[in-house]
Amino acid sequence: MFKKSLIVMLSALLLLTGSIPAFAAEQGSGGAGGATPSGIPLIGLEAFVDNYVKEYIGKQTVGASVVMVKDGQVVLSKGYGYADVEQQIPVTPDTVMEWGSISKLAVWASAMQLAEQGKLDLNQDVRKLLPENFLTKLAYDEPITMLNLMNHNAGFEEYMFDMAYQSPEKVRSLEEGLKLAQPAQIYRPGEVVAYSNYGNSLAAYIVERISGQPYHEYVQQHIFEPLGMKHSMAYSVVEDRPELLEHKAKGYFFAGPGSFNQGSWNYMSMYPNGGNNGTAEDLAKFAMAFMPAAGEQSPLFRKSGTLDTMLTRSHSAAEDMPGIAHGFWEYPGVHRTLGHGGNTIAFATNLMLVPEDRFAVVIMTNQAGESHIVHGLTKAVVGQRAKTEAAVLPDVSEVEGRFVAARRPGHGFMKLFPYLTMMKLEPQGADQLKVSLAGMSGSYQQVQPYLYEKTGGDSGLDAWPMLYAKVSEGKVEAVSVYTSDYLPLTPGRSMPVLLLSAALAGLAIVYFVIAPFVWLVQALLGKRKARRNRLAPRTANRKLTAGLTLTGTGLVVNNLVLALRMLSNNERAYAEVYPQIIVNIALTGLAALLIAALLLTLMKRRSPSVSPARNHWPAIVPMVMISILLAQLVFWEFYS
Structure with missing residues (x-):
């Protein structure tokens, strides 16, 4: 009996030993039923995922639910x-x-x-x-x-x-x-x-x-x-x-x-x-x-x-x-x-399936904009296709520039926001492109003419594993990414125009934030010497100028609050911001009336002993500044 048992055990051992190389080969090649598309053996998949997520859970990511399936069967389901x-x-x-x-x-x-x-x-x-x-x-x-x-x-x-x-x-x-x-x-x-x-x-x-x-x-x-x-x-x-x-x-x-x-x-x-x-x-x-x-x-x-x-x-x-x-x-x-992929106010998700392997991965997180696990783990299990580099590639500098998302508001004040998060493309070596967007950056390598593949950088850009620049007659017509096109700036929204707009808006904002405090300090200190009294605008002028300045300050405050509200939470009903649009219209109407009244007053009252510019500048400056501010509000459609 002992001899018979020993023979059976040895035979089983030989069979098992013979099957190990075949099983290992199947795992290493990613054969059916053995591995993820990237080659991770299913037998070690849970350990791999555990090790991957531990770097982020509780540190960068609050929670995640991960499910993977292979050949119609769940091979991993874990929270x-x-x-x-x-x-x-x-x-x-x-x-x-x-x-x-x-x-x-x-x-x-x-x-x-x-x-x-x-x-x-x-x-x-x-x-x-x-x-x-x-x-x-x-x-x-x-x-x-x-x-x-x-x-x-x-x-x-x-x-x-x-x-x-x-x-x-x-x-x-x-x-x-x-x-x-x-x-x-x-x-x-x-x-x-x-x-x-x-x-x-x-x-x-x-x-x-x-x-x-x-x-x-x-x-x-x-x-x-x-x-x-x-x-x-x-x-x-x-x-x-x-x-x-x-x-x-x-x-x-x-x-x-x-x-x-x-x-x-x-x-x-x-x-x-x-x-x-x-x-x-x-x-x-x-x-x-x-x-x-x-x-x-x-x-x-x-x-x-x-x-x-x-x-x-x-x-x-x-x-x-x-x-x-x-x-x-x-x-x-x-x-x-x-x-x-998916994002809501406070959740981020991803679903990827590989029909050829009958493999799928589902990742759900209860955190807004999570990318380390949602995109990073997905990439780790589905892998990346082999690069097929072309022999001759165009110069990377051909696609250099700034581009605005095609997915953007075309009307109303929200049309400003995409220009605050434009995509910037700039050369980074012979065949590398640096992509910058919304505070994130990534390196992309040109693998075929005008086709670029992400090689490193912020995980938030993993949602864009590749980008393609459509070039015609030396000009970029569009940059295509994972879910949208990015388009060149139009002449009316070119970089010089945008920079000028930003400078003028900044100047007006600074003025109307500081001016009321200057007026207040002057009033408290009571510096009214006789000569200054003679040169200063008369009482009606002073009141109109003060009213115009405070109107400008009101417009600045109203729109800064509007911008901060939208930046803090852009998932709003229009009814929530409509009152602020009405305030813009009302204050603009008031500003127009004050400017008209000031102009009439200045035309009627002039001091013959001083130049008009010196006599009227306390009123002219706020009129110029509020005109600049109103022009920017019209340019960016802050009235609709």
Whole structure:
């Protein structure tokens, strides 16, 4: 018996030993079932992720939920950090978070379902599917198609108001939200990619009209239920689902190493573009639906061709530049990678899937703008495609310059803000480009003519792994990044014009901030010598000049407060800032009246013993300064 047992043990050992090299080879090559696309063995995946996130959790990132799937199976599902810092409640697989813009993928999947059924033509003018005169701010006669909406090139400006609220009471119906926050069309359809929340919600409204169901009910019935997504909802008012509300994480802002301030949840009338709530595991089920096994059908579609079409590229700035696949964004992974990121007021998320490997990664964090894990960990597991450097490359200096986002307001005072965060491109060596944006910078290497790949720098720019400069006759027409185009400055907004505008605005602001204190000091000190009294403006002049100065100060204070409010939280209803617009109009009217009265007074009263300039300068200076200030308010449309 002992001899027989020994033979069995030795045989088993030989078999095991023989299988080890094959298993190791499978792991090292990233073979099916063995590794992530970047080559991390699944057997060591949890340890790798644990080690990766420990550098950030509790220091730079408050909490994260990470799920990875391979070949239709969850290979990692784990929470890190806290869902509630104050109550020390950890993130778990049951933690509900906000999807952000990943929600858009449900809209595009819904549209593809209706197209499959013959109820929607992706190339049809969507105006035929909307109520009469629904879109009232179009500038071009060319049709806007569902494909335009999917490719974010319908031409809409970025309307900054009434997109998100901080309380559920302000949420209206989808139709009302679309009417309230309708943007103007500032580009010809198909010409410029400008990421559009409005366009996505408009597509969801079309789904609503075709299906005869509220959009969130359609998604629940045709997407979430078939996929078994029991812990998610396609709506922003999570209070409607108490069982989800109980597990929803609080959102936070980074306030310094190891310090986080609580933010608010996201409530939206145009909820389809970013209002979904749910667990990371549910989102992973959604991802798996786009990667069925060979010979199997996606539970989302009735025909295999529908999924194939959806995952096919529908737009790209250049052949080797990652583009758009019917609403999915391409990513330059080891293999073709598709996905979408998301941000709400206080959450940041990412979803990437690799159909060739049947691999997907879902990362959800309860922190505004988190990038270290959301983008960094994603890049670590999906990898990056091999560089294919060209033999002859154009000089990097050809693309040097400053560019403004195509995704920007075209009207109103918010049109100023994109010019405060312009993209700056400058040479950095023979084939390197330094990209600067909003306080971040990154190094990009030219790998093909005018095609650049990120090689280092701030993790916040990991959302833009590549950029492409479209050059014609030696001039850059557009710089395409992951989700939008950046355009050259127009003559009316060239750098000299912008610098002059900034200098004049700064001069006027400084004057009207200091002038009232100077007047106050003069009044308190009572320096009124006889000769000065004779040269000073008469009493009426002095009162009018003081009134004009205080009016200018009021305009400065009102608009500085307006700017600070928008910078601190740009997710506001227009009704919140409208009173300040009215104040601008009222103070401008008052300033016009005071200037007219001062001019009449100066024309009637002159001192013959002194030159007019010397006699009138105390009144002329504030008139000049307020004229400069008003010109800047008109230039940047601070009246609308």
